[in-house]
Amino acid sequence: MNPPDRAFAEPWHAQAFALAVALHERGLFSWSEWSQALSAEIARAPERDYYANWLEALEVLIAAKGAGTRVELAALTQAWLEAAEATPHGQPIVLPGR
Amino acid sequence: MSEDHDHSELSPIAARVRALETLLTEKGYIEPAALDAIVETYETKIGPRNGARVVARAWVDPAYRERLRADATKAIAELGYAGRQGEHMAAVENGAGVHNVVVCTLCSCYPWPVLGVPPVWYKSHAYRARAVIDPRGVLAEFGVTLPRETEILVWDSTAEMRYLVIPERPPGTEGWSEERLAALVTRDSMIGTGLALGPST
Known part of the structure; x- marks a missing residue:
């Protein structure tokens, strides 16, 4: 139960972590609000991947605070997946027109 | 096994994170460079070596240990460790007949x-x-077996209070420097799922 120390197993874990920290520091939510949102997701799906719950909590809080809707996020997610499809392997993926 | 692909891979969940980043950047809530700085900090600058220095200081300096007992947040800040999620700290000391374990049951x-x-x-x-319900069983899985009479205290962390376990100083380390002692202090020993290493390790 003591694997090598790496702060983040996947790049997206690190990005999701940093998003919560940065949004808290900007004052979008208090850390208590964040803990409550994360705890609620963990309680709902205790066996789900930790960072999947972290991401859910972010999306819920961002919508609750009026910073972004599920519809906006779904459209952008789709745009990113399409951009990945269109990017030759090994090149950085960028979102066209942005 | 996956086939060869001629395009880049982005998992659906990684795409959701990118979507959040794009949206929040465009709306002015975040800056990508600030996110990178946060990641770098936790990947390379902040880790259990910090806590190990606090423990080693407490082992060699009784006055520091007293300050740690009285106000852990302040005593830890003396060594330069403060900030995010360390605003309200408590130090819990292992000793004769007492072992502390830290958990966060909700998140x-x-x-x-x-x-x-x-x-x-x-x-x-x-x-x-x-x-909380079976600390002895959990400790056994970490390879820690305590005497039956040792009382195990389990501390449930919250957004308002975080705990640092001060493990017992291993015997046979009399006269050691703080730096040498700090190398014996493992991350797990500061969570309570381990003990400090012995002098021969």
């Missing part, structure tokens, strides 16, 4: 300035669910 509250981000097992359902 993953953890003292970032002294220990960095929590390990995977700390965030797992198994640990969060069992640490």
Whole structure:
């Protein structure tokens, strides 16, 4: 139960972590609000991947605070997946027109 | 096994994170460079070596240990460790007949300035669910067996209070420098799922 120390197993874990920290520091939510949102997701799906719950909590809080809707996020997610499809392997993926 | 692809791979969940980043950047809530700085901090600058220095100081300096007891947040800040998720710290000391274990039963509250981000097992359902009801069983899985008469205190972290376990100083380390002692202080020994290493390790 003591694997090598790496702060983040996947790049997206690190990005999701940093998003919560940065949004808290900007004052979008208090850390208590964040803990409550994360705890609620963990309680709902205790066996789900930790960072999947972290991401859910972010999306819920961002919508609750009026910073972004599920519809906006779904459209952008789709745009990113399409951009990945269109990017030759090994090149950085960028979102066209942005 | 996956086939060869001539395009880049982006998992659906990684795409959701990118979507959040794009949206929040465009709306002016975040800056990508600030996110990178946060990641770099927790990947390279903040980790359990910080906590180990606090413990080693407490072992060699009784006055510091007293200050740690009286106001852990302030005493830890003396060594330069403060900030995010370390605003309200408590130090809990192991000693004769007492062993402390830290958990966050609801999510993953953890003292970032002294220990960095929590390990995977700390965030797992198994640990969060069992640490309170069967601490002895959990400790055994970590290879820690305590005398039957040792009392185990389990501390449930919250957004308002984070705990740092001060493990017992191993015997045979009399006269050691703080730096040498700090090398014996493992991350797990500061969560309570381990003990400090012995002098021969």
